[in-house]
Amino acid sequence: MDYLRNNLHIFEALFHLIVMILNLDRGLDAMPVPTDVPMCTASETAQYSLTFTGKWTPAAFPKQYPVYRPPAQWSNLIGLTHSSDYHMWQRNDFASNGVREFAEKGEAWTLMKEVEAAGERIQSVYGILSAPAVVGGTGQMNTEFEVSTRHSYLSFIVRIIPSPDWFVGADGVSLCDGDTWKENISLDLYPYDAGTDSGFTFSSPNFETIPQDKIMQITSSFPSHPANSFFYPRLKHLPPMAKVTLTKVKKTNQIISLPLEPTQSNLLPIGNEIEDTLINTPLDCEVSMWSPWGLCKGKCGDSGVQHRTRYILMHPANNGAACPLLEEERKCFPDNCL
Template sequence: MDTTKNILTVCETLYHLIILIVTLGQGCNSMPVPTDIPMCTASETAQYSLTFTGKWTQAAFPKQYPVYRPPAQWSNLIGVTHSSDYHMWQRNEFASNGVRDFAEKGEAWTLMKEVEAAGERIQSVYGILSAPAVVGGTGQMNTQFEVFARHSYLSFIVRIVPSPDWFVGVDSIDLCDGDRWKDNVSLELFPYDAGTDSGFTFSSPNFETIPQDKVTQITASFPSHPANSFYYPRLKHLPPIAKVTLTRVKKTNQIISLPAEPTQSNQLPTGNEIEDKLINTPLDCEVSVWSPWGLCKGKCGESGVRHRTRYVLMHPANNGAACPLLEEERKCFPDNCL
């Protein structure tokens, strides 16, 4: 009898539990399963050659172009191959401590520790790649890397030198197309602000952004401040400051390029850079506000003149608007004439 009661009690409990689950299921929306991310089904690994080309010229970016201490140049490239659930950096998201250190100072230690931790925790990172720095605004750096179906994405970052916390890079480009690997990919690159330093110019002193901002793309009109080194109000879009070309190559034994010291040979424009048309960005003259009017100079009882002046903040370049008059005068009558 007791056994029968126990069985009935268990059955009643299971019945009520099933009713509860069904009721909750009807009143709640199930968690959607992402279906917009294509799955790579390529059976073999693929090897790629990466060529980064700097296009940071004084003709294309004449405003405050750094010519010394230090001159315009690029840091070494740091990149990873990974799965879709990992991001080295993302637009409109906060930069990690590693990205902050690299964008501000070119230090990669913290960033590498973050990459290593992501690889160990969720096995989302497959490989790390690097390429040597470019010691001029133009020039190229090259490296090779390998991808496979589970880790078919590439991300990388290159610091703009000098700058407060500006960089260029790629966030999660997928090199796989269904069951095959893409043969060639070419992307134009534009500057980003890491959101950790509040400087406006290439040579701004360190001024920490508190609270930290999100990563944003720098444009010809944003940040909307005349002091901004990339502020060109006449342009709808900034010209690309760099580009990256990815080419699938035949497999070799060496798949990862080790860091190398920057060399003068990196400055030589070769390969893809020759294809690009020379960009000349017009830079209009910028002048200061007028000074106060000076004293009226003239003889007593007669009209005199007074002057005011302004000075050039930015000289024009590439057929930009010429500077206006820097001195004005107007008639006056001397005050306190005896």
């Protein structure tokens, strides 16, 4: 009886070892499938319209707002419909070479090659969508796209122009709720830093970040540096820079044609977006450090006066704090008096 029991234990151990080896081998050839993601069981594909609306105004973002060479504007939108096991980009993760080139230069060639490779390797990408650039901080761009039950997620990216490597976008927006496609989705968009360029301002020269940082959301207090174009210490949160609305539309057999030229509108649309014109972000005055004290001017034997000055770095706007005094004086006694 003991002999049979010992053989049974040996057999069970061998069985578990074989299963472990088979699972390890399988893991080398296939991507893991997430098990905590709700499955979409909708019966057919769905078609959506996408509207991107810029909210980048001088009133909402008065600090260093770009007015020329180039003025504030948005790149074209590049997006994907995909399954839950794919990410075009992720917060707190490193940007791919494709995302880096798009965030820094607006070039999408490498990004498209990465998407193509992912689609061939794990069949995770269903379709690519694009919308034209917006010449202005507050224009609109539109496009339409299709999603399937296995590829029910949307990701996209839009470069902020000008900027070192900043962008807005979304990572893995689910368009399906169980067996139903969502009718309407609205997304407020905030700036992200791709972590590949170390510039602080919209017009900073290229300065590669070595080693590369992870993608981080830019806030009113991060990066915590007064030179940062988005540094507004009086705000708890930045206002949204843009907004995307997704609307499910009735499917047709019509071929979708995308405009190839940038849109020329630089005005906020009327209707539900009109309240955005009321956003006024207070911008406090910023001044330089004090200069050294000047020469002491006065008669020998008597007290004199010396001055120091500072200058305005940033004028206040939207009821921000006024500038302090730009000149000070103090009493002194002349040196080297004969």
